[in-house]
Amino acid sequence: MKPLLNTLYVQAQGSYLRLDHETLKLEVERKLVGQVPLQHIGGMVVFGNVMVSPFLMHRFGDDGRSLVWMSQAGRFKCRLSGPVTGNVLLRKAQYTAQSEPTAAFHIARNIVAGKVKNSRTVVQRAAREAEDAADRVALEEASTFLAASLRAAGRARSLDEVRGVEGRAGRVYFEVFGRMVRMNRDAFVFNGRNRRPPRDRVNALLSFVYALVRGDCVAACEGVGLDPQFGYLHALRSGRPSLALDLMEELRPVIADRLVLSLINRQQLSGRDFEPRPGGSVNLTEPGRKTVLAAYQSRKQKETTHPVIGQSVPLGLVPHLQARLLARHLRGDSAAYLPFTPK
Amino acid sequence: MPGGWAEEELVMISALEHYSYCPRQCALIHVEHVYDENLYTLRGTRAHTRAHDENESGSEEGVRIERGMPLFSERLGLIGKSDIVEFGPDETPFPIEYKVGPRKENHHDDLQLCAQALCLEEMFGGGVPAGAVFHHSSRRRREVVFTEGLRRETEEAVGRVREMILASEVPPPVADARCPKCSLFDACMPFTLAQMDVKAGLARLFDPER
Numbered sequence: 001m002k003p004l005l006n007t008l009y010v011q012a013q014g015s016y017l018r019l020d021h022e023t024l025k026l027e028v029e030r031k032l033v034g035q036v037p038l039q040h041i042g043g044m045v046v047f048g049n050v051m052v053s054p055f056l057m058h059r060f061g062d063d064g065r066s067l068v069w070m071s072q073a074g075r076f077k078c079r080l081s082g083p084v085t086g087n088v089l090l091r092k093a094q095y096t097a098q099s100e101p102t103a104a105f106h107i108a109r110n111i112v113a114g115k116v117k118n119s120r121t122v123v124q125r126a127a128r129e130a131e132d133a134a135d136r137v138a139l140e141e142a143s144t145f146l147a148a149s150l151r152a153a154g155r156a157r158s159l160d161e162v163r164g165v166e167g168r169a170g171r172v173y174f175e176v177f178g179r180m181v182r183m184n185r186d187a188f189v190f191n192g193r194n195r196r197p198p199r200d201r202v203n204a205l206l207s208f209v210y211a212l213v214r215g216d217c218v219a220a221c222e223g224v225g226l227d228p229q230f231g232y233l234h235a236l237r238s239g240r241p242s243l244a245l246d247l248m249e250e251l252r253p254v255i256a257d258r259l260v261l262s263l264i265n266r267q268q269l270s271g272r273d274f275e276p277r278p279g280g281s282v283n284l285t286e287p288g289r290k291t292v293l294a295a296y297q298s299r300k301q302k303e304t305t306h307p308v309i310g311q312s313v314p315l316g317l318v319p320h321l322q323a324r325l326l327a328r329h330l331r332g333d334s335a336a337y338l339p340f341t342p343k
Numbered sequence: 344m345p346g347g348w349a350e351e352e353l354v355m356i357s358a359l360e361h362y363s364y365c366p367r368q369c370a371l372i373h374v375e376h377v378y379d380e381n382l383y384t385l386r387g388t389r390a391h392t393r394a395h396d397e398n399e400s401g402s403e404e405g406v407r408i409e410r411g412m413p414l415f416s417e418r419l420g421l422i423g424k425s426d427i428v429e430f431g432p433d434e435t436p437f438p439i440e441y442k443v444g445p446r447k448e449n450h451h452d453d454l455q456l457c458a459q460a461l462c463l464e465e466m467f468g469g470g471v472p473a474g475a476v477f478h479h480s481s482r483r484r485r486e487v488v489f490t491e492g493l494r495r496e497t498e499e500a501v502g503r504v505r506e507m508i509l510a511s512e513v514p515p516p517v518a519d520a521r522c523p524k525c526s527l528f529d530a531c532m533p534f535t536l537a538q539m540d541v542k543a544g545l546a547r548l549f550d551p552e553r
C-alpha cells in the first residue's frame with residue numbers, strides 16, 4: 001500500500017481495507033499493516049483479491065473519490081461510480097463538439113500531433129544513446145519520418161486524414177521500438193505490438209503500464225466532469241472510454257513508453273520477472289508487477305516543465321491538467337486544446 | 344419556492360457573495376456547478392453545518408435564536424438559508440452570518456447579509472435595520488447597517504447574477520490578486536488561460552524542431 005499523488009495502489013493479496021473514522025486501514029490476516037488519513041487520498045486502485053469494506057465504498061462514492069478494481073495482472077475490471085454529478089453544460093459542450101465537424105477534428109488533430117511529437121522525442125533520445133550504428137540509422141530514419149508525420153498532421157483537413165497519419169506514425173514507431181531496447185536483448189525481443197493477450201515480455205510490460213495510465217486518464221476525465229466514454233479521435237463504442245483513450249495518446253510516449261524502456265535498459269526487470277502462460281501469452285510475475293508499480297509511482301512524482309503552463313508539475317498530475325485544459329477549451333475559455341509536449 | 348419565478352430564475356443568496364468576490368467564481372459554481380473541495384471549504388462546511396443545525400435553536404437572555412432558517416423573497420426571487428437570526432424583545436430580526444477561514448473583503452459579506460435582511464423584511468413584514476458578521480477565528484462580531492446604498496447595490500447584484508445564470512455565461516478569469524486565495528483556483532486556471540498563447544502553442548506543436 002503506497003500513497004502517491006493521492007492515488008493509493010493496493011496489491012497485497014487477501015488484504016482488507018476499511019474505514020476507521022477518517023483513516024483508511026489496511027489489514028492482512030486481521031493484523032494492521034498500514035494506515036493513511038482519508039484526507040490524503042484522492043483515489044484508490046486495488047489489484048486482485050483485495051477486499052474493501054462497504055462503508056469505505058460508500059464513503060468513496062459520497063466524496064466522489066475514484067475506486068478502481070484491476071485483476072491481479074493489472075487488467076481493468078470495474079470502477080465504483082457514485083451519483084452522477086458534474087457539469088451538465090460541460091458534458092453538453094463535449095457532445096456538441098462531436099457534431100461540429102471542425103471542433104472534433106481540431107481536438108483530434110492536436111492530440112495526434114502531440115502523440116507524434118512525443119514519440120519522436122523518445123526516438124530521438126534513443127538515437128543519441130544508441131551504441132549500434134544500424135540501430136542509430138534506423139532510429140534517425142524513423143525520427144525523420146515522424147517529423148514528416150507531424151507536418152502532415154498540421155496539414156490534415158479531416159478526421160480520417162488525421163487517423164491515417166496516426167496509424168502510419170504508430171507503425172513506424174513500433175517498428176523501431178525494439179531498437180530502443182539496449183540491454184538484455186535476448187530476453188526482451190520485440191517484433192511489433194500485440195495485445196489481447198501480449199505474446200512477449202515487452203508487450204506484456206507495455207500492456208500493464210498502459211492499463212495504469214488508462215486508469216489515470218479515466219479518473220482525470222471524471223475528476224473534471226468530462227464523460228470518459230465520449231471522445232473524438234477514438235470512435236465511440238459502448239464500454240470504451242474513448243475520451244480517456246484520446247487523452248492517453250499524447251501521454252503514452254512520455255509516461256508509459258519511456259518508463260518501459262528505462263525499466264529494461266536500467267535492468268530493473270529481467271526475464272525472470274515474466275512468466276509464460278499456456279498457449280503462448282506472457283504475464284508479469286507478482287514481484288515484476290511490484291517493481292513496475294514502484295517505478296510508475298516514482299515516475300509520476302518526477303517534476304517536468306509544462307510548456308503550455310510554463311510551470312513545473314509532477315508528471316502524475318499531467319493527465320488531470322490536460323483534462324482541465326480540454327474542459328476549459330470545450331467551454332470556450334481557450335481557442336484550442338493544446339496537448340502536453342515536454343521538450 | 345416563491346411563486347411567480349421559475350425555478351431557474353431564483354437566485355441563491357450565497358451566489359451574491361461569490362459574484363461580488365469574482366463573477367467568474369459565481370458562474371463556475373452556479374452555472375457550471377464546479378465545486379472543488381479543498382481544506383478551506385471543507386472546514387467552512389463543517390462550521391456551517393453546526394451553525395445551520397436547527398436543533399440548536401433556542402432562547403438566550405430574552406433573545407430568541409433561530410438557526411438555519413429558510414429565507415426567501417418573492418419580490419426579488421431570492422432564496423437561501425440564514426446562519427443565525429436573533430429576535431430581540433421587540434421581535435426585530437437581526438441576521439448573523441458565520442465566517443470561517445481567513446477574513447476576506449468585508450464588502451462581499453455585507454452584500455450577502457443585506458440580501459438576508461431583504462428576505463427577512465418581506466417574511467416578517469417589518470424593518471431590519473442591521474445585522475452582523477461573526478468571525479469564527481477571532482470570535483468577533485462586526486455590525487453591518489443596511490443603508491439605502493447597500494440595499495440598492497444588493498438588488499442590482501441579484502439582477503446581474505440572474506442574467507448571468509440564465510444566459511449560462513461564464514466570464515473570463517480576472518487573473519489578479521483574488522485568484523491565489525480562491526477555492527476554485529485549480530478548476531479555473533486563471534493565469535494559465537490568461538497567459539496561454541494559443542497561436543504560438545499551435546505553431547510549436549506542428550514544428551518538429553521546437
Ligand code: SF4
Pocket residue numbers: 364365366367368369371515516517518519521522523525526527528531532533
Ligand atoms: S481563480 Fe480568480 S478568476 Fe478564477 S474564479 Fe477564482 S478569483 Fe475568479
